[in-house]
Amino acid sequence: MNEPAGSTGFCFVHAADIHLDSPFASMKLDSPEVAEAFASAARASLQAIARVCVQEGARFLVLSGDVFDSEQRSLRAQHELWAVLGGLAERGVHTYVAFGNHDSLSGWRSAFSWPEEVHFFGPEVCTYPVIVHGCEVAQVSGISYPQPSVGENLSLGFRKHPGDPFTVGVLHCNVGGDVRHANYAPCSLADLEASGIDYWALGHVHEPRILRAENPAIVYSGCAQGRNPREAGARGCFVVRVTGGGRVAMEFVPTDVIRWHVLDVRIDGMSTVDQAIDEIRDGVARLAMSSSMRSCAFRVRLLGRGPVHRELAMDGPDALLAAARDSSLPGDRFDWIDCVQDLTCPDVDREALKAGGSLISDLLCLADETRSDPARLEAVRGALEQRLGSRPARGLTRMVRELSDEETLQIIEKAESLALDLLLEEADS
Ligand SMILES: [Mn+2]
Numbered sequence: 001m002n003e004p005a006g007s008t009g010f011c012f013v014h015a016a017d018i019h020l021d022s023p024f025a026s027m028k029l030d031s032p033e034v035a036e037a038f039a040s041a042a043r044a045s046l047q048a049i050a051r052v053c054v055q056e057g058a059r060f061l062v063l064s065g066d067v068f069d070s071e072q073r074s075l076r077a078q079h080e081l082w083a084v085l086g087g088l089a090e091r092g093v094h095t096y097v098a099f100g101n102h103d104s105l106s107g108w109r110s111a112f113s114w115p116e117e118v119h120f121f122g123p124e125v126c127t128y129p130v131i132v133h134g135c136e137v138a139q140v141s142g143i144s145y146p147q148p149s150v151g152e153n154l155s156l157g158f159r160k161h162p163g164d165p166f167t168v169g170v171l172h173c174n175v176g177g178d179v180r181h182a183n184y185a186p187c188s189l190a191d192l193e194a195s196g197i198d199y200w201a202l203g204h205v206h207e208p209r210i211l212r213a214e215n216p217a218i219v220y221s222g223c224a225q226g227r228n229p230r231e232a233g234a235r236g237c238f239v240v241r242v243t244g245g246g247r248v249a250m251e252f253v254p255t256d257v258i259r260w261h262v263l264d265v266r267i268d269g270m271s272t273v274d275q276a277i278d279e280i281r282d283g284v285a286r287l288a289m290s291s292s293m294r295s296c297a298f299r300v301r302l303l304g305r306g307p308v309h310r311e312l313a314m315d316g317p318d319a320l321l322a323a324a325r326d327s328s329l330p331g332d333r334f335d336w337i338d339c340v341q342d343l344t345c346p347d348v349d350r351e352a353l354k355a356g357g358s359l360i361s362d363l364l365c366l367a368d369e370t371r372s373d374p375a376r377l378e379a380v381r382g383a384l385e386q387r388l389g390s391r392p393a394r395g396l397t398r399m400v401r402e403l404s405d406e407e408t409l410q411i412i413e414k415a416e417s418l419a420l421d422l423l424l425e426e427a428d429s
């Protein structure tokens with residue numbers, strides 16, 4: 001898009017949730033090279049964001065919270081941010097940084113002197129002018145979390161006044177009470193619209209989402225690098241072009257250096273395990289091809305019903321993991337299978353068993369009723385949480401609380417298969 005000479009059009013980049021120092025703790029990274037690639041992935045995604053700023057001629061960059069993974073910002077992570085934002089400052093690109101629930105101000109004590117082009121938002125909404133060739137083309141308003149947990153609606157502190165230039169609002173928040181995300185700085189679309197802000201640069205939700213395209217634009221950039229299989233698919237930042245008349249056009253640009261994929265392989269119709277291995281390898285190659293030659297990480301889920309289920313019952317998933325992993329890891333890029341989950345079902349005629357009028361048919365009917373009743377699904381999550389609650393496993397309890405309906409259904413499916421395997425074995429013997 002070419003601006004006519006003399007217009008005050010400009011471009012900026014919106015990113016969030018970089019999570020420098022992210023530990024990737026849940027993964028069993030038995031390859032040191034892959035572990036190193038994951039350890040440096042957040043920094044590499046930040047560097048990619050800086051490259052996008054330079055390539056696209058951005059006037060400024062906004063970072064909408066969770067720049068660091070933890071309040072205890074390590075020296076290394078601080079240095080990484082300082083080096084990258086310092087490089088942008090040397091090119092005249094300003095950066096506006098808000099902190100969120102992961103990196104609230106309560107843990108912020110800088111060990112570095114920052115260039116004057118880098119601006120950190122404090123615990124009150126504050127506004128900086130953006131000057132281009134002596135002319136104020138925009139302003140950037142933002143706020144940081146004073147402590148990790150913020151229950152107030154921070155969006156109410158933002159206001160664009162008559163005569164103000166194009167205004168960007170930088171905020172880490174949960175819009176519309178989305179139950180899949182911790183309800184920090186909750187606000188509604190109507191709150192954001194009422195403020196007069198022209199572009200809401202939001203952080204917190206890790207998936208890129210355009211909630212509104214214009215008047216005002218309301219956008220979650222998502223995280224810059226997926227951190228686990230729940231963050232599968234392209235992750236990156238938005239390049240935002242604003243015309244002299246204040247029209248907004250945005251473009252999503254991936255910045256992830258390792259892309260997560262969930263690969264589903266169905267065993268229906270397979271008679272031997274090598275068919276499953278071939279299918280995993282084919283799927284990995286196909287998804288790698290569609291990932292623009294960046295490294296990839298995979299969670300493989302085996303689904304369906306058939307004779308292969310019985311073969312997998314013992315050490316199946318681990319054996320398949322070993323067989324399907326590329327032994328030539330790693331090169332310039334790699335395809336890393338994080339784990340293989342066995343969600344397959346026994347090779348039986350489920351409908352016939354269900355009609356059989358036995359203990360097995362009771363089990364299958366109960367499983368079906370549970371699947372189709374949201375209240376029962378909730379009860380399953382509650383029961384799981386209670387079982388785990390007695391153990392020192394807070395992380396696990398939180399995971400159970402955040403299980404999606406799809407994940408809960410998978411657990412029920414798995415429970416049904418296990419029970420069916422045991423009951424059928426008993427019937428065989
Ligand atoms: Mn985050």
